[in-house]
Amino acid sequence: MLHQKALYLQEMGITHWQVRKPALFTNGSGFPMLDLSACKLLLVCGEGEFNHPLTSAILNAFNVKPAEVCSCTMEQFENQQGELPEIIWSTLGEIKQPGHALLTSPTIAELALQPLAKKQLWKEFCAL
Numbered sequence: 001m002l003h004q005k006a007l008y009l010q011e012m013g014i015t016h017w018q019v020r021k022p023a024l025f026t027n028g029s030g031f032p033m034l035d036l037s038a039c040k041l042l043l044v045c046g047e048g049e050f051n052h053p054l055t056s057a058i059l060n061a062f063n064v065k066p067a068e069v070c071s072c073t074m075e076q077f078e079n080q081q082g083e084l085p086e087i088i089w090s091t092l093g094e095i096k097q098p099g100h101a102l103l104t105s106p107t108i109a110e111l112a113l114q115p116l117a118k119k120q121l122w123k124e125f126c127a128l
Helices: 003-011 052-063 074-079 106-115 115-126
Strands: 041-044 067-070 087-090 101-104
Touching: 041 074, 052 106, 052 115, 067 074, 101 106, 106 115
Parallel strands: 041 067, 041 087, 087 101
Antiparallel strands: none
């Protein structure tokens, strides 16, 4: 279930059920829930983008240590339940998540080739 929909159900007082042992179901999404307890920034990106050299440079500029960052795909993000970190950065398109600081940029590979996109990302971060 989308995280945002789960929040709406919670606000309406509707009990949200979660399967305790999803491994018993073969048709499940197959994505384990992320441990976001020590996460300061959630990066929603494609495979391998977190390991790109530009990503570490951007995190360094944001003054965020790699240990304080969790990365996931869009599908993992949509299936995530529970509290999310305050800052969410997506390279896969705009995310609607009220109550959170949202950063949106092109993919890391595109960002490396577009100085104006890097500048826009920096402006978004400074506006937080």
